[in-house]
Amino acid sequence: MTNGRRAIGIDIGGTKVAGAIVGEDGTVHAELRRNTPDTSDANTMNDLLRDMVEHLCADEAGEGVCAIGVGAAGTVVWPVGRIRWAPNNSYRDWDVRGFLEGASGLPTVVDNDGNVAGLAEARLGExxxxxxxxxxxxxxxxxxxxxxxxxxxxxxxxxxxxxxxxxxxxxxxxxxxxxxxxxxxxxxxxxxxxxxxxxxxxxxxxxxxxxxxxxxxxxxxxxxxxxxxxxxxxxxxxxxxxxxxxxxxxxxxxxxxxxxxxxxxxxxxxxxxxxxxxxxxxxxxxxxxxxxxxxxxxxxxxxxxxxxxxxxxxxxxxx
Amino acid sequence: MTNGRRAIGIDIGGTKVAGAIVGEDGTVHAELRRNTPDTSDANTMNDLLRDMVEHLCADEAGEGVCAIGVGAAGTVVWPVGRIRWAPNNSYRDWDVRGFLEGASGLPTVVDNDGNVAGLAEARLGExxxxxxxxxxxxxxxxxxxxxxxxxxxxxxxxxxxxxxxxxxxxxxxxxxxxxxxxxxxxxxxxxxxxxxxxxxxxxxxxxxxxxxxxxxxxxxxxxxxxxxxxxxxxxxxxxxxxxxxxxxxxxxxxxxxxxxxxxxxxxxxxxxxxxxxxxxxxxxxxxxxxxxxxxxxxxxxxxxxxxxxxxxxxxxxxx
Known part of the structure; x- marks a missing residue:
């Protein structure tokens, strides 16, 4: 039973990659966590993200997810969704949005990790x-x-x-x-x-x-x-x-x-x-x-x- | 002969107070400069500003000026036009806008000096x-x-x-x-x-x-x-x-x-x-x-x- 719209949210940091099925009120309906690979280049990260998205979509809470959002450490070109560079990850000129839209068929937005965290706190914090x-x-x-x-x-x-x-x-x-x-x-x-x-x-x-x-x-x-x-x-x-x-x-x-x-x-x-x-x-x-x-x-x-x-x-x- | 609208612009700094008759294209039609008094409290500054506004209005270039704008060093409450405090001037809780509107009868806006300088450069710079x-x-x-x-x-x-x-x-x-x-x-x-x-x-x-x-x-x-x-x-x-x-x-x-x-x-x-x-x-x-x-x-x-x-x-x- 799904109330309201849901999306996949993924937070890519220097140490971990956290994924979740997120509702409009910020509720986390399912979650998944991976360590950021030591070699976090674009190909390695693509494999990791595809796997996480497949797992989250296969979860019963993932029924009807309509979009993917990614917050990633680094300089993310907005709204293009390409990460040019990151200080603590090895991906360079990585087309995150293009990859995920192709792999999942879902509309995808990619933003800086701090930006999306700020959005959550400003909209739904205490x-x-x-x-x-x-x-x-x-x-x-x-x-x-x-x-x-x-x-x-x-x-x-x-x-x-x-x-x-x-x-x-x-x-x-x-x-x-x-x-x-x-x-x-x-x-x-x-x-x-x-x-x-x-x-x-x-x-x-x-x-x-x-x-x-x-x-x-x-x-x-x-x-x-x-x-x-x-x-x-x-x-x-x-x-x-x-x-x-x-x-x-x-x-x-x-x-x-x-x-x-x-x-x-x-x-x-x-x-x-x-x-x-x-x-x-x-x-x-x-x-x-x-x-x-x-x-x-x-x-x-x-x-x-x-x-x-x-x-x-x-x-x-x-x- | 006046082309376009004109206003008085005043820049209050820690060392000098600069005033001018300014046209819409940024042209300075007349100008005036005073040293910032050593004791730059609200009363002293009110007297100085009134004198500068009178001089500028009396200039032939001042014919038809329709408004006063002030850029001042310090924390200026916007759009109220009251300066709470300044690091390099002694005025405190100074109602610049209220004073100038009363003294001149002209609509007045008061903003931080950096803000107005930024406006000039962004709108009319090279x-x-x-x-x-x-x-x-x-x-x-x-x-x-x-x-x-x-x-x-x-x-x-x-x-x-x-x-x-x-x-x-x-x-x-x-x-x-x-x-x-x-x-x-x-x-x-x-x-x-x-x-x-x-x-x-x-x-x-x-x-x-x-x-x-x-x-x-x-x-x-x-x-x-x-x-x-x-x-x-x-x-x-x-x-x-x-x-x-x-x-x-x-x-x-x-x-x-x-x-x-x-x-x-x-x-x-x-x-x-x-x-x-x-x-x-x-x-x-x-x-x-x-x-x-x-x-x-x-x-x-x-x-x-x-x-x-x-x-x-x-x-x-x-x-």
Whole structure:
């Protein structure tokens, strides 16, 4: 029994590919998740997407799906649906829309992952916002900029790459090749880099111990678990991460006048570890705080699911 | 003999107040300039503006002016026309629109100075742009963000404060009170600060010598004259200034997809001293340069006159 229209929503990130059957009210009727292949070139990703779409369509919840929406990390030409380049994935000049329409026979829209997540939060989050920034903090830092109720993409979809604004020109190298991008300082990749450095400097510390117990290299999840267990080193790394994010938020708040800054992406699941220092820095660096409101910094209502839900919503809005 | 409609345009900056009679095609038919008083509170500024408007209306070119437009540094509530606060002027909660409409009987619009300068450049500059950033580099750094042919102000006029995006959280203090704003590193104020420091460190150097010859403290104009005369210290300061500006441009180019970045304000008259290092840094820090165009960095067609012309244009567009 199907109520309302449904679409497939797919969120392609640097670490995982999440797919879902999404209803008009944002309900997820079925879902599917794959790891992003180490070699995420166009051919490999085409095979992966075809397989995911077939599985989702075969699900009983997939009966009657009318469209596909994709949100993908990288520079997506809008509305063409071709991804030119991505900092944390190896696909280049990938015609996602053309491939999926041919493979599935369904109308397909392809947008930047931050944009679709912003759409989900602005339309269906806890508050409906006309002017809002969503920042997705995951492998990279993505953004959805909602101005006057509409996603700001730039004339060809190449705008809103907020993760690559510079927050310190002498900072660490980013996956994009530059130095000191917000993404280089305030992403899951940054947390992993800082965690590895901390573990190398203190091999008997909790971060190194947790990684050794799990039999692998230090990752962001070990830093998170150590911080949650009260490890001061790990908590300090989160303070660095959150502070960089908050400085970026303060800059964006100088540029845009928004009702709220909403944080999504995988790292929002670390909760106040990330959000508390981000809020502090967003206040510390707020421009003209006696004359301009400081928007609240809130966790995304859809947490790290905003991407796939927003991708489905966009497909329903555009088809 | 008057052809077409005319308005008074007034540009209120941290150093000067420029007024003009502006035609629909941007022609300046008469102009007037005052220094911004050291105490630039609302009462002092009201007296100054009334005097300027009376002088301009009394000019034969002022016959038939139908409206007043003001572009002012600070956070201007739109379309209310009240300025809440400004980093480099002492007016606070100043009802500019109410005062001028009462004093002149003419419909008045009041907007941020960067916004109106952006309007002039987008509408009447050498190229007509639908998507453009104007940065005014003067006492402070202002901006006009033109997206899809319209000025982006934020829902209440409190957006587009690009001068206060952070480019280095450990940087020098800004007039706004924060540390490391673009304005703190890439404005006339920054040039003066750096020039004074250089002169203090080298009292027999050209910067200090030029200032002593003019009988006053070191100002940005001494650094400019020294740089133009080939002084390496002064040229290095311009490279620092331009580099900071270019990093800011690269960040803005990640956030917005624009056709051009146009530089106005008083310092654009220093030409390539400022623009060449700004272009270099905008390229060095450009995000995804193989996938996204790098917009040209151009001097404003109206140079430092864009503010008063844009203020007049806005009055004609809105009245």
């Amino acid at each position: 508050t409906r916002y006309d002017d809002m920034l969503l920042l997705t903090v995951g492998t990279g830092v993505g953004a959805g900029i909602v101005l006057g109720g509409r996603i700001y993409r730039g004339p060809h979809g190449l705008g809103a790459e907020v993760g690559h604004m510079n927050v310190n020109p002498d900072g660490p190298q980013c996956g994009c090749g530059n130095y000191g991008c917000l993404e280089a300082l305030a992403s899951g990749t940054a947390l992993t880099r800082m965690g590895r450095s901390a573990a190398a400097g203190d091999p008997s510390g909790l971060i190194a111990t947790l990684a050794a117990e799990s039999g692998g290299e230090v990752g962001g999840e070990h830093v998170t678990r150590a911080a949650m267990a009260g490890d001061v080193t790990a908590q300090t790394l989160f303070q660095r991460l959150g502070r960089a994010l908050g400085i970026g938020i303060a800059s964006l708040n100088a540029i845009f006048e928004v009702e709220a800054v909403v944080i999504g992406g995988g790292l929002v699941d670390t909760g106040e570890l990330l959000l508390a220092p981000a809020r502090r820095a967003a206040h510390e660096f707020a421009y003209a705080p006696t004359a301009r409101p400081i928007p609240p910094v809130l966790p995304a209502a859809f947490r790290s699911d905003a991407g796939k839900i927003g991708a489905g919503l966009l497909a329903l809005e555009e088809s | 190229t007509r742009y639908d998507d453009m950033l104007l940065l005014t580099v003067g006492t402070g750094v202002g901006a006009g963000i033109v997206l899809g042919g319209r000025i982006y102000r934020g829902p209440h006029g409190l957006g587009a404060e690009v001068g206060h995006m952070n480019v280095n959280p450990d940087g020098p203090q800004c007039g706004c009170g924060n540390y490391g704003c673009l304005e703190a590193l890439a404005s006339g104020t920054a040039l003066t600060r750096m020039g004074r420091s250089a002169a203090a460190g080298d009292p027999s150097g050209l910067i200090a010598t030029l200032a002593a010859e003019s009988g006053g403290e070191v100002g940005g104009e001494h650094v400019t004259r020294a740089a133009m005369a080939g002084d390496v210290t002064a040229q290095t300061l311009f490279q620092r200034l331009g580099r900071a500006l270019g990093i800011g441009i690269a960040s803005l180019n990640a956030i917005f997809e624009v056709e051009a970045v146009v530089i106005g304000g008083g310092l654009v008259d220093t030409g390539e001293l400022l623009l060449a290092p700004a272009r270099r840094a905008a390229h060095e820090f450009a995000y995804a340069p193989t996938a996204r165009p790098i917009p040209p960095v151009l001097p404003a067609a109206f140079r430092s006159d864009a503010g008063k012309i844009g203020a007049g244009l806005l009055a004609l567009e809105e009245s």
